[in-house]
Amino acid sequence: MMEPTSRTELSALGEFGLIERLASRIQLSQPSSVKGIGDDAAVIDPQGLHQVVTTDMIVEGVHFDLGYMPLKHLGYKAIAVNLSDIYAMNATPRQVVVALALSNRFPVEAVDELYEGMLLACRNYGVDLVGGDTTSSRSGLVISVTAIGAAAKVDIVYRNGARDKDLLVVSGDLGGAFMGLQVLEREKAVFTGSGAQPDLDGHDYILERQLKPEPRRDIIELLKKMGVKPTSMIDVSDGLASEALHLARASGLGVRIYDDKLPIDPSTYSTARDFNLDPSTCALNGGEDYELLFTVAQSDFEKIKGNPSLSIIGHMMDAASGYHLVDKRGGLHELKAQGWDALLKR
């Protein structure tokens, strides 16, 4: 990680000092946030809405490498991935609480950078950081974020509401975050081996996909504007194939995805080719795209088609039809979740 110019030991501040330092930088903006940091618990006024809650833990050496992940980006991403889960319920995120385990190799200035990224993500998405816990760690950095959102009961979209023949739609494009990671890991290896400066030129888009993913609030707003309520929805964190299987299984259906419909950015495509990887496989199994994958009734086809932010990539079928990818020649391949499994990555 980058060494900040000054270094204040965490022990000089202590836990309470760190909490006060953080609290002083936070202004609550959500009318639903009644009480933030500084009591036994935060207090939220649900304002008549249902609450949705999600939690994610990211661990140094498993989910991120501080060798190429700046702390500010890491903080931003830690918040962003949780907000993505809230949007995937068709809800609006309003609060987050953050628990951190830090080792003493982190000075206060590093913690500041991490929080700067978190608070930037909070500001960008109108979310309040209302509570947390900070403790020490024997080794790496661990960040656990819990996000809370709100939605009217009737607006909430689950994974299990898809119906036979519904269209399968994904926002944005896929595989970019995965290819960004490949570039970062290659350049890290080169740098470690030779001391040469990493060559990240021309990879801006896929690097940003990996380092600073943006949850798709805009898609939730777009669908509302279009008058489309998805029948089921999930965010793409583990990879398209894995998420499509989740929707199909939860809804008791089969699913068919068309290879030639997969949205892949040209820079993702060309980088995959440079790495001798199949771009479609990267899109299917890469993960960390944080796009929204959802199903809509066929009657919504006219509203969806041609929208540059949305791709119709397949459709649901009865359960007996199974889960398949249809290749460019019409051949069927069983869809498998080969997504990135944090439990296997040790």
Place this chain on the structure above:
Amino acid sequence: MMEPTSRTELSALGEFGLIERLASRIQLSQPSSVKGIGDDAAVIDPQGLHQVVTTDMIVEGVHFDLGYMPLKHLGYKAIAVNLSDIYAMNATPRQVVVALALSNRFPVEAVDELYEGMLLACRNYGVDLVGGDTTSSRSGLVISVTAIGAAAKVDIVYRNGARDKDLLVVSGDLGGAFMGLQVLEREKAVFTGSGAQPDLDGHDYILERQLKPEPRRDIIELLKKMGVKPTSMIDVSDGLASEALHLARASGLGVRIYDDKLPIDPSTYSTARDFNLDPSTCALNGGEDYELLFTVAQSDFEKIKGNPSLSIIGHMMDAASGYHLVDKRGGLHELKAQGWDALLKR
């Protein structure tokens, strides 16, 4: 840690397998839990109440030692300490979400034990485990719990509501959890050194205080029955002195605590003496008692006095009077937060 009789590798199950295994053991009991594990987020119906949210992270080697902390107890305690924070808001806990980082030295059976303890605490306190995240860790076990409770807006008790001359009251007794830890650490040292069996006889009470703390739901219910609403409240996690300072500072007041009023169990007292420790110091700074510390108006004195679960240990004063412990001879000693600071314990 104890080795379970059979051993199934986590990688054999994978993250989704582990989630399914857990989900199959959970039945939602809270009418407010609309959707538990199995979607992008859990869904909660606040039922017209405000929501309170707290989070805690505990880290192996910092907060617990698996050498003497059975996994089932650890799971129980991880939930219990969060529920304690919810009760300290005078609210009722209803949901928890749990994020775990596990290293591959833990077999599936160990994770089962951990969850067994968590689910036992959930059952005992009528709380649903509605979501979580499970990932791998490079080294130790990390558990992050977020608890969500509910209360009518008017019932919520903050730290900052104490008034001058309010009585300072604490539930139960203090210092036991700390002395339990001393016994466990001594016996671990003996065991490590000589291979002799640990001698834990006669320490049941203080060991239970350390290994299986119970959040004081009963006190919240008792106060309601008595018609007493505390003016301020906090739970005793870092130590009485630290928590009393929190209440005083948040309320802009001073505080006086009387040494001879500190509730100390006889077994805590005698064990402290065996260790050549001052029992009062253990009560003031030991921490992890998870009792409730609160202030009440003087007009509530008749309702509180003589209750065996409650001790009036002091009173609030104007801010200029400062923060003091009054010793048995009437001498004043400045109250200092010497509570256990996880950031210093490295």
